[in-house]
Amino acid sequence: MAAQSYIAISELHPSFSHLKIAGIIIGKSDVKSFPDRKKFGAERFTFGFTVKDSPDFFVNVTAWGSDSYVNGLSNSFNVGDCVTIENPLVTNKDPEKGEKFCPTTPSFCKLLVRETYSQVCLCADVGTIDRLLPLMHLPVKDSRDFYSLGDVVANGQQLDGAVINILAAVKSVGDPKLFTTSDGRQGQRLEVKLFDDSVPSFPLVCWDREAIQFAQTWIPKETVLFVADVKISFDRFRSGMAASVNSKTIITVNPDTREASLLFSYAKEVSESGGLDQDEKTEDVPVDSIIDVYTVSQLKQKAQESPDAFFGITYSFISKLDLDSSVSKVIRTRCSRCKFQVSEDAQSCTNQLCSGRDQVLTATTGFDLLVDFTDHTGTLSTCSLRSPVAETTLGCTTDQFASLTDDERTAMKWKFLLERCKIYVKILQSPRMRTGIKGVVVACSLADPGEFAVNNTVQHLKSPVKHEREPGNCGQRPGHSGHGRLRYFI
Missing domain, CATH: 2.40.50.140 (Nucleic acid-binding proteins)
Incomplete structure (x- = not known):
């Protein structure tokens, strides 16, 4: 037509x-x-x-x-x-x-x-x-006609019952909650946490099924919303202000406006720095001290059960490793101050909210890969593999990688792809990920066949088992330093 x-x-x-x-x-x-x-x-x-x-x-x-x-x-x-x-x-x-x-x-x-x-x-x-x-991506109201979250909080109960426009980024999207009203009707509710550069967390509540389904498509810390005609009210339970989507509300996702672009840059900056993720601030630990061995399904289960970050070892196949993509997708340059991605020839940081945007750019360049690893229990997707761990794993620097031919990059990819690897990984909850969890590769190498055989035997036992060995035991696993005890979780 x-x-x-x-x-x-x-x-x-x-x-x-x-x-x-x-x-x-x-x-x-x-x-x-x-x-x-x-x-x-x-x-x-x-x-x-x-x-x-x-x-x-x-x-x-x-x-x-x-x-x-x-x-x-x-x-x-x-x-x-x-x-x-x-x-x-x-x-x-x-x-x-x-x-x-x-x-x-x-x-x-x-x-x-x-x-x-x-x-x-x-x-x-x-x-x-x-x-x-x-x-x-074009708001239905004037893109400059909005309250910041700081304005809403500052005005407090003066805005109780008001219908206004707000511009904010998505911090997290909760799970739908079902309830029954006093007259027996079934209802649903979903709460979205918003933030901007003035307020770290502000509730936006969705009541209708359509609004809830729409909200579930938003990616935390990567989505900016222009919410037109949203109702603001004082929440006595929270002793603070909250916003509610109603029948007049129109939500524009990632608006094509200057104000939204600045907020998106800020959201990306704080996401990269971990400023909003207190649970991601767990200190890294020495690789030799990581001794707990998990299957992929056990990693996922523990991540769902515990909000705290943890470390473990998994013997898995690397099932996705896009080394033969364009170099720009494998190696990225970021501002040293705000971690915002910039082009290699940039003279200054393009993030309008970067503290050093008016200064000469100081940047770092490194591998920035997303890998999947798989064992007989499942797949853990989009795990982060970055420099310097990636350089050690691949056995080359970014300069050496950039000089390789396409065939040489493909050969490097197949050195690891579908090969059994010993992967040290940090696991933490992350609402921004589709799976709800995030994996960060701490160390990775091809698995020793003998070591994997021992691990595989233990994992197939029917009852829970803890395999312990003291330093210096003659039964020490090949390639292990002997520090601490090795424990297998079934």
């Missing part, structure tokens, strides 16, 4: 019929039901969504119909999808009939989608999709 066959939202008029509109979904409400006035005992179902087709224009759409039609339609698309709407009914907005519960739009009209006459489907035209996708 050609883009020129669509009617622009800015041109909508109630006299128009047989329309085709293309837009991107920027907001969506839950499905609700109401008694059908025309059929006693029956129910009508409805939900609303907001669609945008240009930087300045977006419109609310309401769908009505049977249970199967409305729920089927709601399940067919999500926020961020591009859709086409055929043959909607165009009507004037009526503030007295529910518009106060919908997002505020610049259009004088609203659209009604009916089961019998209308059709909504995912857009299939690549050109139209490419045109619409950038609109997802």
